[in-house]
Amino acid sequence: MxxxxxxxxxxxxxxxxxxxxxxxxxxxxxxxxxxxxxxxxxxxxxxxxxxxxxxxxxxxxxxxxxxxxxxxxxxxxxxxxxxxxxxxxxxxxxxxxxxxxxxxxxxxxxxxxxxxxxxxxxxGAPPDATALAPSPPAEEAVRFARPRLGTVVGTVELTLEAPEDTGEVRFFQDSQLVVVKNRPPWQLSLSLGATPRRTVVRAEAWSRDGRLLGEDAVVLSGSESRLEVQILLREGKGEDQPTRVTVAVSPPGLEEEVVLRLDDRTVARWLSCPCVTELPAQALRSARILVAEARGGGREGEAVLAVGTGTLLETARVDVVELPVSVLDAAGKPVSDLRPEDFHVWENGHPVVVDSLGRSEDLPVLLGLAVDVSGSMEKDFPLVRQAVGGFLADFLRPGDRFFLGTFAWEFSLLLPWGSEPRLAVDRLARVRVEGGTSLHDAVIKALELFRGKKGPRGLVVITDGEDTTSRTGWDAALRYARTMRTPIFPVGIRVSVLDFVFRSRLSELAAATGGEAFFVGKPEDLPAVYRRIGEQLRQQYVVVYRSPASSAGDAFRQVTVKVQREGVTVRTTPGYFPSP
Structure with missing residues (x-):
């Protein structure tokens, strides 16, 4: 030893x-x-x-x-x-x-x-050991035979492989039931029209006595550069019964490795599909995200489901997308005179029509602040506290709402959503500055407070050092941040220029959400940073469009936004998971 x-x-x-x-x-x-x-x-x-x-x-x-x-x-x-x-x-x-x-x-x-x-x-090995031993493909599982690859138009024939005791198969197109078959062959003839569009086809196989035998999904006219991954959940009949999880990968047959993770913990791994496992109901209720990753054929893909805070969340149908976008000129100043026709948006490579364009200066803004109060912040905290109070007093306008949280060992919500900035300094003055730094947990818990809210928004995270005590790892925190479509503005205080890893992580968090990372050598520099953040939030655009993906799904949707003006920088999330 x-x-x-x-x-x-x-x-x-x-x-x-x-x-x-x-x-x-x-x-x-x-x-x-x-x-x-x-x-x-x-x-x-x-x-x-x-x-x-x-x-x-x-x-x-x-x-x-x-x-x-x-x-x-x-x-x-x-x-x-x-x-x-x-x-x-x-x-x-x-x-x-x-x-x-x-x-x-x-x-x-x-x-x-x-x-x-x-x-x-x-x-008797623990789940993390079991997950490292690749599971064999599920026997007697339900699976689509491999359809033709690439863009699909016109009529397509799909064949489902199902167990012998299958008595009924239900086919769904983009979440809508289209046909029920009660005898083999289990085939579906689908008319897709002359214009290619991403279509999700799902099938459920039921036994003659009414038991669900399994399900699978396939994506037609999906991405040609990535694998399309779907997570299908089927809760047990009883509250404590395990939940069946099926990971569907499209195009079928290309997968070389599929990994299923609950938060940061690997719970299953396969080298080929069908990919089916069961997870304890309590494990899903207590987790935050369920992630499926696939690679094969030179492609990769992933899907994320937010499984909530204590209850399993149904993936909602996503039709209307609100995308926060900041546009900066060559000097880094917000550009405020753009019109809807100036924006060009693509989702998963498909152009979309901008239905409307809002500006945050005309709309109430949602602002979240998460302040590091770990022991290493003790010396700088009085100035940090004053700067936070000044930022709120200067930035907030009638109709705006904010929350204030702190984090050390745990994230604590000092002020829930409200509009009284004068309370912030008083509440921060009562905080004991001590303990570790649970940055990853704080990012997730702060973002949860934005769930279900609409309009321009941003989360400001103030910290002086790398995470030391979170229950959640970096990858899970970053994935969760990508689901929420909320720009994050990390502010690093006295972070050494040699701390490449931590600086890179804060910058990655900002880039993945459409925000910006800032690094200050001393807390006296915070007011200037807050003014810059305030300018971006106040001049933020909200681009509204209808997603061309007609089913909710849970695969990452890549978004590209361009503006028809020379010399500008467009800052937005590079995509989103539709789960929340």
Whole structure:
């Protein structure tokens, strides 16, 4: 075993040891077990659970980045299952108490061997181990035979493969029931017209005694550069019954790997479809997003479902899309005199007609603020507090609404949606500045407050350092942000120019949502940043159009916006998941 290593830090150090054992060949690399153990004398003080963060690097490339909560065994250990590429790399494991008062870090070189024997999860293994062993294609599953590829017009014939005891098949086109068949062959003749458009066809197979045997979906005239991925959920009859999850990939037969994740945790993996599994109902209720990723044939694709805050959310039909757009001139100033005909919008490569164009200066604005109050912010917090109060007082107009939240170990909502900026400074003055930095969790929880709201909006996140204590990993937070169509304006305070990873993440978060990232060397610079954010929010356009995707689905919809004017920069989300 590795020697005991102690982290010297402002918080109490936590002694750890880490051992890595190769287990077998995975889908893309070698599956390893990472055994983490805290010193025996620490076990009683920590309690039964700890937070962990694990990274695996090869050179300057981070190949693994996972966070979560570990359940300590009686000897103070817990086990992680990961999949890494072969060769030498650097492993970094951080473990902290739930309150962040104790932190330990181990960094060590690891040589990952190439193994020929496939990894098989041991009996009774946890879900993360089971998920690393690729599941075989579901037997007796329902699946569309491969249709012809590319753009489809005119009449298309689709054939469904179904179990022998199938007594009825229901075919749906873009969520509408089109035909019910009660005997094989299970075929559908579909007239698509002369103009190609993206069409989702779904089929349900039912037994003669009324049991759902399975379902599948196929996308016609979809993207020619990406795989189209659909997540089909079927809840159990009882409240505690598992939910059946089917991942449908189009075009069928191209998939080489399909991965299903619940938040940051891999729960299933397949090398070919049919891709069917069951998930505990409680796991879905307590999660935030369900993600399916597929690759094959030189393409990739993913689908995301927001599964909500305690209840499973039905994916809503999305017809009308409101897209926040900022247009800046060469000097970085907002352009405010554009008309609907100046905007050209494409969704998944298809041009759309702009139905209307709103301007935030004519509409009430929704503003969210999430302020880092971790221990490292203590010195700067008085000036940060004043700057936040000044920003709200200067920016808000009658009809605007805002909320104010803080985050350290957890996200706390200080002020729900309201319009009284004078309350902000008073509430912030009562906050204790201490603890870790749960940035990822804060982004998700703050964005949840925008759910169901319409009109111009923006979320400002003020922080001085990288996430250390979130339950949610970076990838899950970024995916969730892409579902909400809310521009995010991260503001980094005293972030070193050498902290490439953190700066890159804040910039990526802004770019993925149509916002802008700012970095200030001292809190005295915040008012100028807030003025710039205020200008963008106040001069934001809301482009409204009808989506050419006539079914809700859950695949990412790529959006391109261009403006018919020389020398301008258009800033908006590069696309969206329609789930919320």
């Amino acid at each position: 590795a020697p005991w290593l102690i982290l010297l830090a402002a918080v109490s150090p936590l002694a750890l040891r880490v051992e890595v054992e190769p287990l077998g060949k995975g889908a893309t690399g070698t599956v390893v077990a990472v055994a983490v153990q805290v010193a025996p004398e620490e076990r009683e003080q920590l309690g039964p659970r700890v937070r962990f963060h694990v990274e695996f690097w090869k050179g300057s490339q981070k190949l693994d980045d996972g966070s979560g909560v570990g359940e300590l065994a009686g000897d103070g250990s817990f086990l992680l299952y990961r999949e890494w590429p072969s060769g030498e790399g650097l492993l970094r494991v951080q473990v902290s108490s739930l309150d962040g008062s104790k932190v330990g870090v181990v960094e060590r070189k690891v040589v990952v061997p190439v193994l020929d024997k496939p990894f098989v999860a041991p009996e």
